Amino acid sequence: MAAPKKGRSASSQSKPGRSLALILIAIVALTGGMFLSGHTTPRLGIDLAGGTSITLKAKNEPGQPNAINKTNMDTAVDIMNRRVNGLGVSEAEVQTQGNDNIIVNIPKGTNARQARDQVGTTAKLYFRPVLAVEPQGGAVTPTPKPSISTSGSPAPSPSQTGDKATSTSSGSPSPSAKATSQGRPVTDALKADATPTPGAKPPVGSKASPTPPPAANPATAALQAKFAALDCTKRAVRAVAGKGVKPSEPTVACSSKASGGQWQKFILGPAEVDGTEVKKAQASFDTTAAGGWQVNMEFTDKGAKQFGEVTTRLSQQQPPQNQFGIVLDGQVVSNPAVNGPIGGGSAQITGSFSQEEAQNLANMLSYGALPLTFHTESVSTVTAALGGEQLHAGLIAGAIGLGLVVIYLVVYYRGLSTIAIASLLVSAALTYVIMSLLGPAIGFALNLPAVCGAIVAIGITADSFIVFFERIRDEIREGRTLRPAVERAWPRARRTILVSDFVSFLAAAVLFIVTVGKVQGFAFTLGLTTLLDVVVVFFFTKPLMTILARKKFFAEGNRWSGLDPQRLGAKPPLRRTRRASAPVDMKEA
C-alpha cells in the first residue's frame, strides 16, 4: 500500500482519474464478489449474534484416575481455544464449567459439527509399527502398498502387480503408489522432506498385498484372537478398538476411513514415536506427482532421532511389517510402508484427505494432544450475550455520533467536506465488503469491541484527510493558488500519514503475531483499517482532490469551497494594505 511512495505525486497529478477508476473498480469487484459468495453481511461474534454452545465432559484416561484437575483442564481449554480459533479472528470462546466440563461457544454461521470434532478430538498421535493388516467388508484387490520414502532422492517404486505406481522422470521422490492393498484408492505415503544421501537407501518398492500375519509374528496369541474377532465394519467397534491402550503395549486398531466400502484392521506394535514429538504441522496441497492434500510435520530433535531409527528398522522388514501405522485417537489414519531410513526431522502424511481434514489434522498435531478425553454432553444454541436492545442502542448512538462528525466537517470544511465524506464512505464500503468476505474465507467474526474499534478508526481515517487539508490550507495561506498548493501539500501530508499509520500498523502486526484469542482479533481489525486508510488516502482522496482542484468552484476559492483564500487569511495581495501595519511585514522588510 505504501509502496507507491516515490514519484506518486507526479503520476497522480497527471493521472488522478486512473487511481480513482482503479479504486472504484476494486470496490465494484469486491462488492460483486460479496454478492456472488452470498455472504452480504459480516459474520458477527457470539456477543452480537449468538451461536452454538457445546458442553464437553472430561473422562479419565485409563490408568490415570486423577487426570481431571485444574491444570489439565486449563491446558485443555488453551488447546481447544487454539484449535477453534487458531487465527484468532473467529471469536470462539472456550471456558471451564464446574470441575470437569468445558463449554465452547461458537458464533453463528460456523460449522458447528466441524468445531465439535475439533474440540472433542483428543489428538493423541502415535507412530506404531504394523504387525498385521487385513481388509474387511469388501473384495480384496491386491494393489501396491503406499510407501514411505525420503524425498530428494529418486525412489522408483517398482510394483509387482501392474498397478498405477510410477516413478517420476523428474527424479521426484514420491513413490506414487496410487492404490492400497485393500482397494483404498489412496496414497497413504509418508514422505520425508529431508534429503538424505541419494542411493544410500534401499529402493524397496511398494509392497503388495494383505498377507495374513505370519506364524512368526511377534503378536501374542491374545492379540491374535482379538484381531480375529475385530469387526471394523461396525462403527461402534471402530470407535473403541484402539482406544485406551497404553502406548507401550501392542494393540489392535481399525482404519479411520473406509474406501471402496473396505475397512482395514491392524495389529500394531508398541508406539515408537509420540505425537508430542511433532513440533509443527501444516496442511499443504501437493501439486507434484500424487497431488492432494497432505500434512507436513516437523519433529523435535528427539522425535527426529526416534523416527530415523524406527524407519531404518522397518525398512528392512518384510511387508506388511515394513508399514507404519499413524494412529490418531486409536484409529489408523494412514499406514505407509517404509522404503528406507528417514532422517532430517520432517515427514508428510498423505492420504485421501480433503482440505478440511488435512487442515484439521495439522491443526490438532500443532497444538498438541488434549490431556484428557472428552465427550460431548450437549449442543445447544445460545442467543447473543449482548442483548439485542444494547446493540440497537449502540447503533443509534453510533449513527448520531457519525451524523455529528458529518455536520462538523461540513461546517468547518464546507466544500472540502464532500471529499472527506466521500472518502469516509469509500473507506466504510471497503471495510464492510472486506469484512463480509473474510467471514467465509478465514472465519473472521466481528464482535462489539471490533465495532467500537472501527468507530475509532473513523477518527484515524479522518485524520489523514485533516492533515492533508490543513497542509493545503497552509499552502494557500502562503499565497499559492489551489493547484500548486495541493501538489506541494501532498508530499508532506503523505509523509505524516505514512509515518503515523506505520506506528498503528506496527501495533497491529506485533499484537497479531504474538497474542491469541480476542486480542488477536482486535489486532486484525486494526491492521485492516489502517491499511485501508492508506489505500483510501492514496488512491481516492488525493486523486479526487487533484481533480477537484481544477474545478472552478474550488480553484477560485468560492466562499463555500472551504478554500477561500480570504477566509483562510492568505497573505497576498488582498490583505496587504490592512496587514501592512502588522509587524509581520515590518519584520519581513
Place this chain on the structure above:
Amino acid sequence: MSKLGTLGARLHRGEIGYDFVGKRFIWYGISILITITAILGLSVRGLNMGIEFEGGAVFTIQHTNVSVSQAEKYAETAAGHDAIVQKLGKDGLRIQVATIDTAAADKVSAKLATDFGIPEKNIAGELVGPSWGDQVANKAWQGLVVFMILVVLYLAIAFEWRMALAALVALIHDITITVGIYALVGFEVTPGTVIGLLTILGYSLYDTVVVFDSLKEQTKDITKQTRWTYSEIADRSINGTLVRSINTTVVALLPVAGLLFIGGGVLGAGMLNDISLSLFVGLAAGAYSSIFIATPLVADLKEREPEMKALRKRVLAKRAQGGDAPVPQVSDEQPYDDEDDDSAPAVVGPRNQPSRNRGRGRPSGKRR
C-alpha cells in the same frame, strides 16, 4: 466556524499561539496530579474485573418463559452487578454472574428462584472458569512489551531517541489515566475494555507521531539560524498543528461520545459503557498528552543538548544586541511573563517570525 478558519490562519502566521512549552510545568503538574489520583484509585479501589477474566457462576434454567431482558434485571439485582444472560435452546436461559465463591452463588441462586417463581432445584448453578484465560492475558502482555520495544526503536530511528522516550512517557500517561478512571468509576473491566485500551495505545502513539512529524520538519535546519531556540520552534510547531489536532480529536471523539453518553447513558446499554468509556477517556488523554506532555518533554530534553544550549546562547545574545525582538517571551526562563498571551497580542512580534524561518526551510516558499 469561519472564525476557526481565521484562527487557523492566525495560528499559522504565529499571530496568536499558546505557550505550550513555556507553561509546561503547569501541565506537567496537572498530569502528575491526575496520574497520582489514577494510581491511588487503582491501588485503593482496584479494578472490578468481569466474569470473562475471573470466572464466576453460571445458572442454567430450563423451560422458562421469562424474557431475556427481564432475566437480566433479576440477575443484576440478585448479583449486584452486570450479568450476561443468554437464551439457551428454545426456552432455557443461561445466566452468568461474576461471583466466585459458592456461598454468594447460593444466595444469588435462591434470589433468582424467588424472582422467577420456580423451585430452586430447577436452577442448575455451577462455577465457570474465565473465557479470557491467563494464556490470553499473558500473551497480550508479551505482545505489548514487544510492541513498545519495537515502537521505541522505530521512533528512535525515524525521529530520535528523545522523541521516542517522550512518546513512551505520553503513552504510559494515557494508559495510566484511563485505567485509573476505570478504577475510580468502578465500571467492570471486560474484554471490551481491554480492547479499548489497546485501541488507545495505537491512537495515542499515532497522535503523538503526527505532532512529532511536524516538529521534526520545523526543526530541520534549526542550527542554521539564530532567531529561535528549540523550545520556541517546538511551541510554534504545536500551534501550527493545533487546528489539525482539534479537528481530529473532535472527529474521533464525537462517535465515541455518542456511544458513551447517548448509547450508554440515555439508552442504557450496559456493556457499551465499558468500551466507550475507555475509548473516550483514552482518546481525550491521547490528544492532550501529545500536545501538552510529549512535545514539551522533547523540548526539555533537547535543550539539554550542548548544541541547543549553544543555540540558545546565540539567540539570546542576538536578541540582547539586536533589540528587534526584545524579550524572548516564549523562553522558559520567563514562563510567567506572558500568561495572557493567548488573548493579548503581546506575543505578536516574535511569534510571527518563525514563519520566515519556515520559508527558509523551503527555499521556494518565500513568496512575500
